[in-house]
Amino acid sequence: MNFKKILPQLLTLVVVILVFGFFSYNAQVNMENRGITFGYGFLSQESSFDVQFSLIEYDGSHSYFRAYLVGLLNTILVSVIGIIFATIIGVVVGIARLSSNYLIERTAAIYVEFFRNIPLLLQIFFWYFAALRALPLPEKAEPMFGVFFLTIKGFFVPAFVWNNLDIFIYSVIAAIIAIIFVRLYAKKKQENHGIQTPVLSISIGLLIILPLLSFFLGGVDASVEIPVIEQLSKTSFTFKGGLKLPPELISLALALSLYTATFIAECVRAGVQGVSKGQKEAAASIGLTPNQVLKLVVMPQALRIIIPPTTNQYLNLTKNSSLAAAIAYPDLVLVFAGTALMQTGRAIEIVSITMLTYLTLSITISIFMNWYNKKIAIKEK
Amino acid sequence: MNKLNFLSSDKNNLYAYLYSGISLFSLSILIVFLNSFFSLDLTSFLPGTISYFLPLIIGFMGLHLIRIEYSGIKFLDIINKNINTNKFNALLSLLIIFAVIKSLPPLLSWFIIDANFAGDSKDACSGSGACWAYIKTWFNRFMYGMYPNAEQWRINLSFIALAFLGGVGFFATEKFKKYLTLYYVIIYPIIAFLFIFFFISGGPIFFDFSYGIIAAVISIIIGFFVPSKFKMYYFLIIPITIYILLKYVFFYEELIELGKIQAFEWVETGAWGGLSLTFIVSFFCLIFCFPVGLFLSLGRRSDLPIIKYISIGFIEFWRGVPLITVLFMSSVMFPMFLPEDMFIDKLVRVIIAISLFEAAYVAEVIRGGLQALPRGQYDAAKSLGMGYWKMHIFVILPQALKLVIPGIANTFLALVKDTPLIFVVGLLEIVGMLNLAKTNPEWLGFAMEGYVFASIVFFIICYAMSKYSYNLEQKYKTER
Numbered sequence: 001m002n003f004k005k006i007l008p009q010l011l012t013l014v015v016v017i018l019v020f021g022f023f024s025y026n027a028q029v030n031m032e033n034r035g036i037t038f039g040y041g042f043l044s045q046e047s048s049f050d051v052q053f054s055l056i057e058y059d060g061s062h063s064y065f066r067a068y069l070v071g072l073l074n075t076i077l078v079s080v081i082g083i084i085f086a087t088i089i090g091v092v093v094g095i096a097r098l099s100s101n102y103l104i105e106r107t108a109a110i111y112v113e114f115f116r117n118i119p120l121l122l123q124i125f126f127w128y129f130a131a132l133r134a135l136p137l138p139e140k141a142e143p144m145f146g147v148f149f150l151t152i153k154g155f156f157v158p159a160f161v162w163n164n165l166d167i168f169i170y171s172v173i174a175a176i177i178a179i180i181f182v183r184l185y186a187k188k189k190q191e192n193h194g195i196q197t198p199v200l201s202i203s204i205g206l207l208i209i210l211p212l213l214s215f216f217l218g219g220v221d222a223s224v225e226i227p228v229i230e231q232l233s234k235t236s237f238t239f240k241g242g243l244k245l246p247p248e249l250i251s252l253a254l255a256l257s258l259y260t261a262t263f264i265a266e267c268v269r270a271g272v273q274g275v276s277k278g279q280k281e282a283a284a285s286i287g288l289t290p291n292q293v294l295k296l297v298v299m300p301q302a303l304r305i306i307i308p309p310t311t312n313q314y315l316n317l318t319k320n321s322s323l324a325a326a327i328a329y330p331d332l333v334l335v336f337a338g339t340a341l342m343q344t345g346r347a348i349e350i351v352s353i354t355m356l357t358y359l360t361l362s363i364t365i366s367i368f369m370n371w372y373n374k375k376i377a378i379k380e381k
Numbered sequence: 382m383n384k385l386n387f388l389s390s391d392k393n394n395l396y397a398y399l400y401s402g403i404s405l406f407s408l409s410i411l412i413v414f415l416n417s418f419f420s421l422d423l424t425s426f427l428p429g430t431i432s433y434f435l436p437l438i439i440g441f442m443g444l445h446l447i448r449i450e451y452s453g454i455k456f457l458d459i460i461n462k463n464i465n466t467n468k469f470n471a472l473l474s475l476l477i478i479f480a481v482i483k484s485l486p487p488l489l490s491w492f493i494i495d496a497n498f499a500g501d502s503k504d505a506c507s508g509s510g511a512c513w514a515y516i517k518t519w520f521n522r523f524m525y526g527m528y529p530n531a532e533q534w535r536i537n538l539s540f541i542a543l544a545f546l547g548g549v550g551f552f553a554t555e556k557f558k559k560y561l562t563l564y565y566v567i568i569y570p571i572i573a574f575l576f577i578f579f580f581i582s583g584g585p586i587f588f589d590f591s592y593g594i595i596a597a598v599i600s601i602i603i604g605f606f607v608p609s610k611f612k613m614y615y616f617l618i619i620p621i622t623i624y625i626l627l628k629y630v631f632f633y634e635e636l637i638e639l640g641k642i643q644a645f646e647w648v649e650t651g652a653w654g655g656l657s658l659t660f661i662v663s664f665f666c667l668i669f670c671f672p673v674g675l676f677l678s679l680g681r682r683s684d685l686p687i688i689k690y691i692s693i694g695f696i697e698f699w700r701g702v703p704l705i706t707v708l709f710m711s712s713v714m715f716p717m718f719l720p721e722d723m724f725i726d727k728l729v730r731v732i733i734a735i736s737l738f739e740a741a742y743v744a745e746v747i748r749g750g751l752q753a754l755p756r757g758q759y760d761a762a763k764s765l766g767m768g769y770w771k772m773h774i775f776v777i778l779p780q781a782l783k784l785v786i787p788g789i790a791n792t793f794l795a796l797v798k799d800t801p802l803i804f805v806v807g808l809l810e811i812v813g814m815l816n817l818a819k820t821n822p823e824w825l826g827f828a829m830e831g832y833v834f835a836s837i838v839f840f841i842i843c844y845a846m847s848k849y850s851y852n853l854e855q856k857y858k859t860e861r
Contacts, residue, residue, distance in 0.1 A: 005684075005685060008685060009686075009687040012691060013687055022718075024718075026718050117794075117844050117847065119797075119798040119812070121804075122812050130828040322703040322705045323802070333703075341713065347717055351709055351710050352714075354706050359702055362702075
């Protein structure tokens with residue numbers, strides 16, 4: 001180690017330590033002046049604020065930690081909905097952009113260019129304040145297919161009422177485990193004997209038959225509860241029964257999926273274009289059927305290009321879901337970094353917990369992605 | 382004459398198929414067109430569902446009849462190749478054409494025909510269309526926020542001057558081309574800062590940073606005459622010396638008091654807003670995040686472990702959190718980290734926060750470019766006896782940056798699209814102003830117009846940027 005290598009490192013280290021020291025010294029002085037002590041004990045205190053929409057039981061008598069969980073679950077809920085729809089729309093549009101049909105290709109391109117170039121926040125506002133506000137009041141809402149009610153107060157959809165739901169879930173899990181075994185068996189059989197087993201049809205069959213059996217033998221029973229309109233007061237109506245999707249959730253999920261879908265579409269397009277034509281021709285020339293060419297040659301190579309940037313987009317979507325705070329959807333940022341912070345005044349603790357939560361989420365996914373990338377990378381000799 | 386077979390058309394009897402096909406296709410378009418523009422229902426004599434799907438069926442039959450390969454008619458071949466290759470494509474094409482025809486009249490009437498353009502109050506908007514009078518009345522607010530009307534020329538003047546100074550690069554002759562990087566990286570940002578500070582904000586002629594700027598300019602000018610052997614030590618010592626001399630020796634209290642006279646009325650940053658604030662924030666973040674990101678990317682690829690891990694930690698931290706929490710941090714947590722008497726303006730805090738955030742993304746993009754360069758470039762530069770900085774400035778970065786132009790442009794685009802988020806700290810750029818105008822009791826119920834307007838504005842800005850970056854990419858693509 002010579003002097004020239006140590007000096008810059010030492011300087012950087014000193015600067016970083018000085019900056020951190022300066023900040024933490026000031027923080028200590030400021031907190032002493034305001035009479036706050038640093039600590040995470042407040043998490044178990046009673047929160048005494050209410051949250052409009054929550055997946056778990058929650059009211060003001062629960063702790064701040066419970067409020068944090070409510071926010072986190074709401075964030076995860078909207079992210080999962082957004083990811084599912086963004087993937088569906090993105091794949092369809094991405095394939096449409098590769099279509100030989102001029103009209104389809106143009107329509108997809110216009111969609112991508114348009115939704116990609118408008119800020120997400122503006123889109124969320126548009127759906128929430130302009131588009132969904134144009135829907136009718138509950139008493140004037142016309143049912144769609146007789147059971148869906150789209151109103152200004154949210155969407156009311158039928159809900160399932162289950163008996164013995166746990167047995168049904170066990171049957172689905174059993175089906176998944178059975179499919180894994182079938183796949184292992186099929187792989188072994190092909191390696192040893194060269195005989196292919198129709199894994200896909202067997203899997204679909206298992207997924208349908210086992211849950212069906214649980215209905216007949218396990219005493220599982222499902223009925224549908226349809227929302228019914230009910231008068232609260234002279235001018236106020238609402239729906240009873242069924243499932244209520246609040247307009248905040250809908251506009252957020254809509255904006256997130258339409259926005260992220262444009263990026264996913266571009267990833268899909270790049271992935272399919274990235275497989276060279278020679279690969280398909282080579283596969284066809286050794287006698288594979290078109291389906292086999294797609295399944296065994298094109299898709300594995302295209303997925304290798306598509307998956308890493310797409311996961312990045314999923315991550316972006318999850319982080320972007322924090323924009324929920326702008327339209328008062330009770331996600332992590334609004335519930336915890338908003339309301340809870342206002343009440344307790346513990347800026348450092350709360351903002352750091354919020355940031356750490358997102359950080360853990362992204363770092364976990366990126367570590368997983370790095371592992372996956374290494375696993376599927378072409379092994380060159 | 383051959384027998385006509387309407388199930389599979391061929392080249393014989395070409396014209397028979399062609400005429401019947403085209404007439405069926407045109408008929409279907411005509412039905413939809415009349416239905417949507419003049420609400421005439423030509424097929425009302427048929428039962429409901431059939432009447433609904435009739436245009437689709439007729440059009441599909443028409444397209445089926447004209448699907449003749451290698452017909453020898455150029456126009457027909459182009460149509461067949463592009464929108465009519467098989468049954469599925471024909472159906473989709475028809476659906477798209479009908480959807481466009483169906484949606485044109487309501488859109489047209491909302492945007493133009495039934496819209497109100499004149500007037501300056503809500504009463505003027507009685508029609509069912511859009512109320513563009515709303516945009517017209519609020520236009521100044523959407524552009525300049527709460528900035529006083531009489532002073533808005535200052536913003537315009539600064540923007541025009543900065544745009545002009547920014548365009549200098551296009552007119553530079555060969556002789557001055559080599560100084561352009563220096564100009565854009567160091568001199569132009571300083572000029573821009575001075576413009577914003579003196580004109581838009583109306584700051585005093587002397588302020589604490591003035592000493593620093595003067596010291597930097599003087600030391601750079603003297604730096605040209607210092608032998609390169611001592612340059613490193615020179616730039617470590619001299620600027621600080623000049624700064625201390627200026628601040629504590631040369632300028633006496635009276636002089637400072639004299640310098641604190643304001644030329645213009647002071648407009649605090651809370652009053653700034655609208656589209657001009659979008660431009661100011663994205664401009665400064667763009668200027669700051671690029672050099673920071675460049676150094677971070679170099680740090681991440683450095684051989685020195687401490688620098689490497691600090692850079693990695695920094696980059697991954699900023700990339701892992703959403704921007705909105707960063708802004709929360711800058712507004713509620715950051716003041717706790719400063720001494721009590723020290724106050725940093727809200728806008729400055731926001732600009733620093735966004736710059737650091739985007740710098741992490743820029744760093745990752747540039748790292749991609751650095752990794753894409755073949756090792757031979759490094760080895761060749763080293764074999765010529767170049768040091769670390771010389772190698773990077775003259776050999777590595779010019780090639781790497783060229784490679785990552787699209788990536789950097791995408792990051793900048795994301796930056797522009799992220800600026801509306803500054804509403805979190807109470808700064809209202811164009812989207813924030815829209816939300817404010819929407820809640821004005823005299824102008825309730827025009828949310829749609831406002832958002833459509835802002836969407837168009839952002840679309841124009843972002844689309845132009847992405848097209849420009851695409852052109853740049855094409856321009857530099859061939860050289861490697």
